[in-house]
Amino acid sequence: MAIQDELKRQAAEKALEYVQENEYLGIGTGSTVRFFIEALAQSRKRIKGAVSTSAQTSEALKSFGIPEVTLNEVNGLPLYIDGADEINHLLQMIKGGGGALVNEKIVASAAEKFICIADESKYTSRLGHVPLPVEVMPNARSLVARRLLKLGGEPELRLGFTTDNGNQILDVANLNLNEPIKMEDAINNIPGVVDNGLFTHYSADLLVLGCSSGVQILTAKV
Numbered sequence: 753m754a755i756q757d758e759l760k761r762q763a764a765e766k767a768l769e770y771v772q773e774n775e776y777l778g779i780g781t782g783s784t785v786r787f788f789i790e791a792l793a794q795s796r797k798r799i800k801g802a803v804s805t806s807a808q809t810s811e812a813l814k815s816f817g818i819p820e821v822t823l824n825e826v827n828g829l830p831l832y833i834d835g836a837d838e839i840n841h842l843l844q845m846i847k848g849g850g851g852a853l854v855n856e857k858i859v860a861s862a863a864e865k866f867i868c869i870a871d872e873s874k875y876t877s878r879l880g881h882v883p884l885p886v887e888v889m890p891n892a893r894s895l896v897a898r899r900l901l902k903l904g905g906e907p908e909l910r911l912g913f914t915t916d917n918g919n920q921i922l923d924v925a926n927l928n929l930n931e932p933i934k935m936e937d938a939i940n941n942i943p944g945v946v947d948n949g950l951f952t953h954y955s956a957d958l959l960v961l962g963c964s965s966g967v968q969i970l971t972a973k974v
């Protein structure tokens with residue numbers, strides 16, 4: 753297994769310690785989450801049901817025999833576990849590399865606690881090394897792209913990709929993310945934007961980081 757995957761796996765397995773038995777659990781999307789689902793299935797922990805954030809995650813849950821429930825069936829969630837494309841010292845994130853950011857933010861917002869699982873390459877002092885994914889209504893794509901240019905970004909359509917919600921993704925490079933809260937809100941104020949991959953209002957409460965020196969548990973450093 754490649755080193756980065758091994759670190760993702762270690763973080764995912766460590767996060768199992770925070771999972772409460774006989775409770776509902778929100779589960780994100782991506783390769784790190786896939787390791788988590790595998791570890792959960794192999795553990796003795798039995799959850800009441802998982803709220804999924806994507807077709808990909810639902811498929812993995814099904815293949816590992818973990819029961820799925822919809823968000824509408826639960827009255828909030830004690831815990832949400834998900835990966836990130838980048839995460840900073842305040843545990844604010846860029847997400848959406850896999851295109852699941854809208855459903856991820858919805859489920860994260862329903863949870864009392866958000867634990868991010870990641871390998872050390874995702875931890876950064878400044879967000880913005882990766883392009884910011886923005887989910888747009890297809891009919892507003894060009895309009896939104898022009899507005900993103902005005903915000904200083906360089907949008908590029910994710911070719912051949914449709915989100916689970918039937919929308920498109922603009923990956924926006926070179927945005928100034930020194931004030932990520934303002935940027936998250938400014939982009940979401942553009943008509944036609946469904947949501948963007950900045951998670952500042954729903955930042956993580958805990959980061960379980962797979963490092964070559966061992967797994968680290970980090971909280972926000974203000």
Ligand SMILES: O=C[C@H](O)[C@H](O)[C@H](O)COP(=O)(O)O
Pocket residue numbers: 780781782783784785834835836837846847848849850851852853856
């Ligand atoms: O849409 C995808 C999600 O936001 C993922 O959590 C993010 O892309 C990280 O994925 P991975 O664990 O594969 O690096």
